Amino acid sequence: MEQVMQITLVCVVTALLAAAVRRGAPEAALLLGLAAAVAALLALSGSLRELMGFFSELTARAGVSNDLFVPLYKTVGIALVVKVGTGLCKDAGAAALASAVEIAGAVCALLVALPLLEKAMNVLLELMG
Amino acid sequence: MKKWLLALLLALLLTVPVSAAEVPDELWDALPEGTEDILQNTDLTATDPLGGGVSQILQNLKEQAKSVLCQRMRSAVSILLVVLLCGAVDGFSQTAGASGPKLVLAAGALSVTLLAAGSLENLIGMGGGVIESLNNFSRVLLPVLAAATAISGSVTTATVQQVITVLFTGLLLKLIEGLLLPLIYLYIGTLTAAACLPGGRLGNIAEALRKCITWVLCGALTAFTLYLSVAHIISGAADAAAVKMAKATIAGVVPVVGGIIAEAADTVLAGAGMLKNTIGIFGTLAVLAACAWPFLHLGIQYLLYKLVGFLAGVVGSPELCKLIDGLGSAFGLVLGMTGASALLLLISILSSVAAVT
Amino acid sequence: MDVDLIFRIAAIGILVAVLNQLLVRSGREEQAMMTTLAGLVVVLMMMVRQISDLFQLIKTLFGF
Numbered sequence: 001m002e003q004v005m006q007i008t009l010v011c012v013v014t015a016l017l018a019a020a021v022r023r024g025a026p027e028a029a030l031l032l033g034l035a036a037a038v039a040a041l042l043a044l045s046g047s048l049r050e051l052m053g054f055f056s057e058l059t060a061r062a063g064v065s066n067d068l069f070v071p072l073y074k075t076v077g078i079a080l081v082v083k084v085g086t087g088l089c090k091d092a093g094a095a096a097l098a099s100a101v102e103i104a105g106a107v108c109a110l111l112v113a114l115p116l117l118e119k120a121m122n123v124l125l126e127l128m129g
Numbered sequence: 130m131k132k133w134l135l136a137l138l139l140a141l142l143l144t145v146p147v148s149a150a151e152v153p154d155e156l157w158d159a160l161p162e163g164t165e166d167i168l169q170n171t172d173l174t175a176t177d178p179l180g181g182g183v184s185q186i187l188q189n190l191k192e193q194a195k196s197v198l199c200q201r202m203r204s205a206v207s208i209l210l211v212v213l214l215c216g217a218v219d220g221f222s223q224t225a226g227a228s229g230p231k232l233v234l235a236a237g238a239l240s241v242t243l244l245a246a247g248s249l250e251n252l253i254g255m256g257g258g259v260i261e262s263l264n265n266f267s268r269v270l271l272p273v274l275a276a277a278t279a280i281s282g283s284v285t286t287a288t289v290q291q292v293i294t295v296l297f298t299g300l301l302l303k304l305i306e307g308l309l310l311p312l313i314y315l316y317i318g319t320l321t322a323a324a325c326l327p328g329g330r331l332g333n334i335a336e337a338l339r340k341c342i343t344w345v346l347c348g349a350l351t352a353f354t355l356y357l358s359v360a361h362i363i364s365g366a367a368d369a370a371a372v373k374m375a376k377a378t379i380a381g382v383v384p385v386v387g388g389i390i391a392e393a394a395d396t397v398l399a400g401a402g403m404l405k406n407t408i409g410i411f412g413t414l415a416v417l418a419a420c421a422w423p424f425l426h427l428g429i430q431y432l433l434y435k436l437v438g439f440l441a442g443v444v445g446s447p448e449l450c451k452l453i454d455g456l457g458s459a460f461g462l463v464l465g466m467t468g469a470s471a472l473l474l475l476i477s478i479l480s481s482v483a484a485v486t
Numbered sequence: 487m488d489v490d491l492i493f494r495i496a497a498i499g500i501l502v503a504v505l506n507q508l509l510v511r512s513g514r515e516e517q518a519m520m521t522t523l524a525g526l527v528v529v530l531m532m533m534v535r536q537i538s539d540l541f542q543l544i545k546t547l548f549g550f
Contacts, residue, residue: 017500018499020500021499021500023503025503025506025522025525027522027526028502031495031499031526031530032492032496035491035495035529035533035536039489041543058214058217059211062208062210064207064240064244068240069236069240070549071232071236072218072233073547073548074548074549074550076548077548113232116239120235120238120325123239123246124318124321127242127314127315127317127318
């Protein structure tokens with residue numbers, strides 16, 4: 001709970017500062033936004049580590065190989081980065097860039113998911129053949 | 130002189146039934162694995178050898194039920210863990226904004242199928258192995274039966290019926306091994322694909338496959354029991370109350386083909402009342418003992434998977450729940466097939482005994 | 487949490503904004519643009535470390 005409060009507070013304060021600076025130097029407002037986002041995500045590293053540790057323990061206990069779930073985690077990571085990136089681009093008023101980032105994210109997510117789909121195809125072929 | 134001759138002939142005739150009561154060595158050798166202890170512990174010359182043997186088998190089953198349950202529980206629990214994991218990752222990825230293909234479902238469905246595939250191979254192999262060993266056993270048993278009772282008087286017309294019954298049994302077993310088992314694998318493959326991809330069409334195909342397998346099995350069994358009742362191979366009255374109880378139990382316990390087997394139970398029990406031949410009893414007990422073990426395994430696995438499917442429906446996504454449910458049905462189908470083959474072999478043994486007494 | 491970094495960037499941002507306004511009002515627009523760019527570069531250099539840390543974190547956490 002503490003962490004959520006801290007991060008929310010920092011982000012709101014930074015948003016206010018950015019609004020104040022925007023008239024004079026809009027680039028500085030954008031940079032402030034970027035800095036706050038990076039700082040927030042870095043602050044979450046501990047909790048994220050805990051979550052991923054829990055997931056890998058579950059897979060280990062269930063006796064499933066981790067390869068099946070790693071593409072999933074990668075997709076989540078890509079989604080995180082893409083979401084923040086598009087938000088920042090839109091803040092700067094570059095909606096076209098934001099769409100470009102989104103497209104890049106979708107393509108990379110599919111690329112990362114390819115081994116999983118390949119494994120699915122192999123298992124199904126084995127069952128039916 | 131005539132009196133001496135008559136006495137000698139009588140003595141010869143009297144010695145013959147005694148030798149028919151002994152079980153020849155080649156039968157002991159041909160026994161399916163695991164049944165030897167039970168059969169050695171049963172006194173074949175007691176007053177009710179069949180009842181004694183059956184109670185021995187049931188006792189054996191009860192003792193091993195717990196260990197089998199613990200063994201099978203492991204795979205069920207790991208499936209539950211996978212469902213939990215998928216639910217958690219799904220929630221996480223949705224809030225993080227991932228809007229790609231439903232990767233969570235694909236990963237979850239694959240891991241569940243991979244987990245189940247191990248025990249599936251194991252159990253289908255077990256069922257298939259039992260069916261094959263029973264087949265080999267019956268191939269040794271039936272000629273011995275025929276030979277032993279040919280001494281006490283041959284019945285040529287009934288032998289023809291016996292041959293036809295045995296032929297039918299062999300045909301059905303081939304059908305099960307050759308057609309139905311690959312169909313079950315196809316069914317499981319379709320189930321997994323249906324869980325990976327959204328949209329319900331593949332799920333409908335899987336349902337259709339399951340119904341098709343059920344119909345083929347039930348159809349074959351019904352044809353067989355019809356033939357039996359028409360040809361009057363086994364006739365006679367059995368204890369009505371026992372028949373009713375057996376029918377209700379079997380119809381309730383065995384999935385898929387329970388109804389058909391219950392109908393056939395009437396015939397089987399009637400035939401069992403006629404078992405006076407020691408070798409016949411030996412053979413019947415061997416069949417029952419050999420298929421008790423896979424029955425226990427398959428039954429417990431089927432129940433566990435249905436339970437896990439229900440729990441998964443509470444915790445996780447509905448597609449995974451459907452997949453686990455379908456896997457449970459697949460196990461139920463294998464159980465039904467093993468039950469059907471055991472029944473066929475029992476009936477063929479009984480018909481050959483009936484042909485001779 | 488390194489909130490001080492954010493406040494430092496905020497301070498530089500306010501400084502740059504004020505300088506910008508002053509220079510524009512006194513008519514030296516190219517110098518105003520140069521101060522803004524300089525401020526940008528300084529802030530970016532301060533943040534490079536943090537951004538690379540973040541990408542490293544995402545790489546190790548999500549298994550890339």
